Amino acid sequence: MRIWPIFKKELRLYFTSPVAWVVFTIFLLIGGYFFYSIFAFFTLASMQSAMNPSMARDLNVTDSVMRPLFSNISVILLLLMPLVTMRLFAEERRAGTIELLLTYPVRDGAVLAGKYLAALVLYAIMIGLTTLYPVIVVYFARLEWGPVLTGYLGLLLMGATFIAVGVFASSLTENQIVASITTFGVLLIFWILGWSADYAGGTTGRVLQFLSLLEHNESFAKGVLDTKDILYYLNFTVLALFLTLRSLEARRWTG
Amino acid sequence: MIEVEHLTKNYGLVTAISDVSFSVAPGQIVGFLGPNGAGKSTAMRILACFMPASSGVARVAGHDVFRESMEVRRRIGYLPESVPLYTDMRVAPYLDFVAEVKGVPRGERRRRVADVMDRCMVADVQNRLIGKLSKGYRQRVGLAQAIVSDPEVLILDEPTIGLDPKQITEIRSLIKSLAGQHTVILSTHILPEVSMVCDAVIIINKGSIVAQGPIDTLVEQFFPTARVEVEIGGPPPAVRDRIRAIPGVLSVQDQAIANGAGRYLVEAARGRDVRGELFQLAAQQRWDLLELKRVGMTLEEVFIRIVAGEEAGEEIRA
Numbered sequence: 300m301r302i303w304p305i306f307k308k309e310l311r312l313y314f315t316s317p318v319a320w321v322v323f324t325i326f327l328l329i330g331g332y333f334f335y336s337i338f339a340f341f342t343l344a345s346m347q348s349a350m351n352p353s354m355a356r357d358l359n360v361t362d363s364v365m366r367p368l369f370s371n372i373s374v375i376l377l378l379l380m381p382l383v384t385m386r387l388f389a390e391e392r393r394a395g396t397i398e399l400l401l402t403y404p405v406r407d408g409a410v411l412a413g414k415y416l417a418a419l420v421l422y423a424i425m426i427g428l429t430t431l432y433p434v435i436v437v438y439f440a441r442l443e444w445g446p447v448l449t450g451y452l453g454l455l456l457m458g459a460t461f462i463a464v465g466v467f468a469s470s471l472t473e474n475q476i477v478a479s480i481t482t483f484g485v486l487l488i489f490w491i492l493g494w495s496a497d498y499a500g501g502t503t504g505r506v507l508q509f510l511s512l513l514e515h516n517e518s519f520a521k522g523v524l525d526t527k528d529i530l531y532y533l534n535f536t537v538l539a540l541f542l543t544l545r546s547l548e549a550r551r552w553t554g
Numbered sequence: 555m556i557e558v559e560h561l562t563k564n565y566g567l568v569t570a571i572s573d574v575s576f577s578v579a580p581g582q583i584v585g586f587l588g589p590n591g592a593g594k595s596t597a598m599r600i601l602a603c604f605m606p607a608s609s610g611v612a613r614v615a616g617h618d619v620f621r622e623s624m625e626v627r628r629r630i631g632y633l634p635e636s637v638p639l640y641t642d643m644r645v646a647p648y649l650d651f652v653a654e655v656k657g658v659p660r661g662e663r664r665r666r667v668a669d670v671m672d673r674c675m676v677a678d679v680q681n682r683l684i685g686k687l688s689k690g691y692r693q694r695v696g697l698a699q700a701i702v703s704d705p706e707v708l709i710l711d712e713p714t715i716g717l718d719p720k721q722i723t724e725i726r727s728l729i730k731s732l733a734g735q736h737t738v739i740l741s742t743h744i745l746p747e748v749s750m751v752c753d754a755v756i757i758i759n760k761g762s763i764v765a766q767g768p769i770d771t772l773v774e775q776f777f778p779t780a781r782v783e784v785e786i787g788g789p790p791p792a793v794r795d796r797i798r799a800i801p802g803v804l805s806v807q808d809q810a811i812a813n814g815a816g817r818y819l820v821e822a823a824r825g826r827d828v829r830g831e832l833f834q835l836a837a838q839q840r841w842d843l844l845e846l847k848r849v850g851m852t853l854e855e856v857f858i859r860i861v862a863g864e865e866a867g868e869e870i871r872a
Contacts, residue, residue: 304654308643316642395638399699402602403655404627551605554564 301405305413306420307505309387313421322383326425333458334432337364345404345506360440361522364471364495369450369520373457382456383421384465385475387414388547392473406457407547415466422458424544425449433544446522453519456532457512461486463539486512555580555707556601557738557787563596570596571761573610574780578754580706583733585748587857588758594741597758598711601739602632613705628657631700635711635741637692645676645695648684649702663777666702673728674698678708679710687831690721697725701732708732711739714747726751745854758858766858776856779821780803784832788841789813794818796835802826815844 312449326420326529341363347437348355391397400410463483468481493511508514512535556578563570571593578584586594600607603615603623611618617625640648649667658666671677674694679687684695693716700708713729714722729751732738742748748755749769756766765772786793790811797806800821809817822828829846836843 300656304651308651309642312640312642395634395636396640397638398599398604398634398636399632399638402604402627402630402632403652404657405655407625409764453623511840539559 300351302409302413302416305391305400305410306417307475310420311412313383313417315333318383318386322379322421323428323492326379329375330372330429333375334364334368337371342347355415357484359437361443362524363377363438364434365442365447365450366520370456372426372454373428376454376458376461378483379488380461381465381468381479381486382420382504384418384462384482385469387418387466388470388543389473389475389478391552392482393475401499401547401551408542411466411493411547415462415540418462418466419459422462422513433478443491443522446520449522449524450520452524453528454475456519456529460512460535460539463536465469465539467539467543467546470543470550555582557611557613558597558601559611560602561612562595562608563593563600563605564608564832568757569761572759574758574761574763574798576756576763576766578737578739580591581734582735582754583729583738583740584759585752587743587745587748587755588741589739589743589861590637592758592764593761594758595711598632598709598739598741599634601625602634602709604632621688631703631705631707631708633696633700633708633710633713635715637696639684639692639695639699641683643684644655644681645684645687645751646680648695649698652699653702660705666704670698670702673701673731675724679852682801689716690718693717697728701736706737708736708738708740710738712741712743714742714744722747745857755855759861765856772856774824776859778824780826782820782822782829783809783817783845783847783849784820784843785817785845786836786841787816787844788836788839790816792830792839793841796839797832800828800831800835803828815842817845819849 341358341360344363345355345358348358380470388397391400401407417420430451435444464485465478465482468485469475469478471481472478489510489512491513493508493514495510496508498504499507509531515531516524518528556576558577559575561574562572574593574597579792586597588594596605599605601612601619603626611779614626615629617629619626622705643717646667649670650663653663653667655662658734668677671680676691676694676698679691684692687695693713697710697713702709710729717725726747729738729740733753740751748825752769754766754768755772757764758767758773765776767775784797790808793816794806794808797803797818797820803820805821806822807821809819811817820828820832829848832846833843835841
């Protein structure tokens with residue numbers, strides 16, 4: 300399996316083109332603004348609770364700053380990740396370079412793995428940059444690191460799923476905009492699926508809730524590691540990657 | 555080295571190639587000739603393992619392109635017609651990437667990349683972005699990526715398209731220099747290119763092979779006569795009759811008649827040289843012999859004859 304050269308090429312392409320830098324900048328700008336708002340609000344609340352000790356009992360920096368921050372970050376990711384992954388196969392197809400890539404002595408699986416891992420590493424760097432926020436918090440208050448770590452694990456798993464869906468959409472078309480809108484649509488539908496769980500009720504409700512991308516991320520931010528959630532993201536990712544392989548193969552037959 | 559048997563490819567209801575069979579011996583350069591849309595690219599894409607055939611078998615170095623695709627891919631260098639390259643990469647890192655993907659060992663890679671850059675004359679642009687290169691340079695980078703792993707078989711789809719005459723000559727001599735150690739199959743619709751570069755030719759039209767073999771054999775097969783062009787100053791009817799009377803002459807055609815001089819195309823049986831007799835005739839009759847030359851049969855004429863013949867045949871059948 301010659302994953303390495305493809306991985307290197309893809310990752311280098313993110314950084315030699317403006318893509319990585321623009322994505323990082325926008326992501327940190329919005330993420331930073333969210334962090335600032337949440338932290339400022341927390342400061343205000345803690346000042347008020349200084350006068351009202353019963354309120355102060357429920358105040359905790361991990362729960363009131365990091366948890367909402369993780370959920371806000373996942374919303375930015377929902378909007379941003381389709382733009383990171385749309386290029387991976389669609390651009391090769393449009394430029395025709397896929398014809399050379401798929402005639403080199405590498406299996407489709409290795410091509411896919413190289414591209415997927417490159418996007419995943421870019422993503423890991425991106426969320427790695429946000430560790431600055433808990434570090435700032437620690438400077439002012441005592442933070443529980445457990446939920447922060449599981450929160451990041453949750454983000455990583457969710458991002459892995461986003462990227463897998465994005466790669467799949469990118470393999471279906473030669474138009475990057477179509478790829479990114481498809482990714483966004485699929486992710487958003489799975490995101491809001493849980494909302495109707497309350498009205499649906501019963502088994503249908505539970506199924507809908509279980510399928511929701513958002514629902515599974517919540518327990519991570521609370522500091523809970525549940526195999527159910529981990530398996531959900533892994534399964535989602537593996538399914539999307541499997542479909543990508545099939546789509547690559549199908550495209551060979553139709554030319 | 556390359557064996558193709560009864561290869562057929564359908565795109566939905568459209569048949570791109572049907573029942574194509576040919577074989578190429580090791581070290582040969584074979585030209586794949588045909589009008590645009592004849593199915594050249596499809597055949598090459600199947601050989602390069604980009605797409606599977608609908609039916610039939612293709613083998614490269616004894617390996618089936620479908621079932622042992624990896625074995626075949628290790629042995630080929632492919633240049634698609636559109637020369638798709640990563641425009642965001644620089645030339646040298648791009649070639650290094652291709653060499654690595656194709657499994658050139660780490661220790662040899664630097665030397666191999668430098669070597670192909672020299673051979674393909676792209677060393678002077680090695681630090682430029684591919685997207686900023688001219689068409690000629692891109693074509694040569696494309697060729698460099700095909701030969702960087704030193705493959706046994708090269709599949710080149712229209713390697714000289716879009717180049718200026720000087721670049722065409724350079725690319726042709728580069729391809730010619732590959733003969734012997736490499737088996738090359740190249741497609742083109744430029745006829746002189748085939749006679750200049752290739753040992754043998756496969757002519758394809760509307761998805762089927764209409765003729766194949768060494769160029770000389772094809773010319774003989776489709777033009778069984780020897781032709782001489784002669785310009786004589788003399789009364790045309792008399793000149794025509796006298797020439798026709800020479801033994802072995804099959805036909806005489808007027809090409810241009812002006813100021814009492816006429817230009818004639820004389821066809822004689824193959825192997826029969828009538829030039830001496832034409833000279834004697836003119837001398838006897840005291841006609842002015844202005845020009846006398848043998849006309850070679852070009853591949854171009856073979857091609858037109860075959861393709862036109864095909865079409866005529868089809869009309870008759872229809």
